[in-house]
Amino acid sequence: MIRLFGHILTSLGSKVLIALSGLALAGFVVFHMLGNLQVFQGPDALNSYAALLRDMPIALWTVRLTLLAIVAAHIAFSVRLAIDNHRARPVDYVTHRYRRASLASRTMALTGSLLVLFIVFHLVHLTAGWLDPSLHNRLDVRGHRDVFGNVVHAFQNPVLVVIYLAAQAALGLHLSHALSASFQSLGMEHPMLDRLFRGAGPLIAILVVVGNTAIVLAIAFGLVHA
Ligand code: HEM
Numbered sequence: 001m002i003r004l005f006g007h008i009l010t011s012l013g014s015k016v017l018i019a020l021s022g023l024a025l026a027g028f029v030v031f032h033m034l035g036n037l038q039v040f041q042g043p044d045a046l047n048s049y050a051a052l053l054r055d056m057p058i059a060l061w062t063v064r065l066t067l068l069a070i071v072a073a074h075i076a077f078s079v080r081l082a083i084d085n086h087r088a089r090p091v092d093y094v095t096h097r098y099r100r101a102s103l104a105s106r107t108m109a110l111t112g113s114l115l116v117l118f119i120v121f122h123l124v125h126l127t128a129g130w131l132d133p134s135l136h137n138r139l140d141v142r143g144h145r146d147v148f149g150n151v152v153h154a155f156q157n158p159v160l161v162v163i164y165l166a167a168q169a170a171l172g173l174h175l176s177h178a179l180s181a182s183f184q185s186l187g188m189e190h191p192m193l194d195r196l197f198r199g200a201g202p203l204i205a206i207l208v209v210v211g212n213t214a215i216v217l218a219i220a221f222g223l224v225h226a
Pocket residue numbers: 029032036050054064115119122123126127147151164171212213215216
């Protein structure tokens with residue numbers, strides 16, 4: 001047990017935990033985007049889907065609390081690894097040589113921090129409905145919470161459109177590097193697997209960003225409306 005904790009506290013252990021927690025969060029993001037695409041099928045589909053999730057309170061809260069614990073672990077181990085890496089560097093580089101590092105890998109801390117801010121804002125906005133409580137509690141004709149109406153109302157506001165699109169840029173950059181790096185941290189270093197996963201990260205990131213952006217822009221341009 002003590003050995004296991006010792007291993008977790010090493011940077012290799014931290015990398016594995018960051019990779020595993022990151023993959024779980026990426027899984028949620030893909031699943032969430034696929035669920036949200038039901039906005040294109042109209043109010044019935046999206047509101048019934050949201051009601052289905054809310055009708056299983058034990059499962060819903062188990063998933064919510066698990067996600068929260070995973071996010072907390074992901075942030076804690078990432079900060080720890082960044083501090084360890086910084087300490088391990090004998091002198092600060094005077095000039096930064098970024099020739100081989102991609103934009104995504106250089107901006108992981110920035111995009112990760114922006115995503116945390118976005119998630120807090122997003123929960124306040126669409127899950128808690130604190131920006132407009134009267135709208136949040138509105139029901140549709142079937143008596144379900146009108147999640148479709150909330151989402152459509154949100155993206156008719158240009159400020160919210162900009163916030164959500166900016167979040168997609170941060171999400172895309174973070175995911176594209178994180179997924180490929182996770183597979184490497186998990187020791188999948190075979191040349192063929194390496195090539196596959198290097199391509200899979202950006203591909204999944206693009207699909208998620210395109211899916212989410214399509215929702216925001218389709219509403220902003222009136223293709224989907226209440
Ligand atoms: C255009 C993009 C997005 C749309 C339209 C959207 C829509 C929604 C909606 C409508 C809810 C509330 C569901 C309900 O009240 O039943 C929600 C909850 C949530 N969203 Fe998003 N979302 C988007 C992007 C994201 C992203 C990028 C993340 C994470 C990085 C995220 C994380 C969450 C979380 C954690 C919840 C709380 C789930 C729960 O209720 O337990 N969302 N989203």
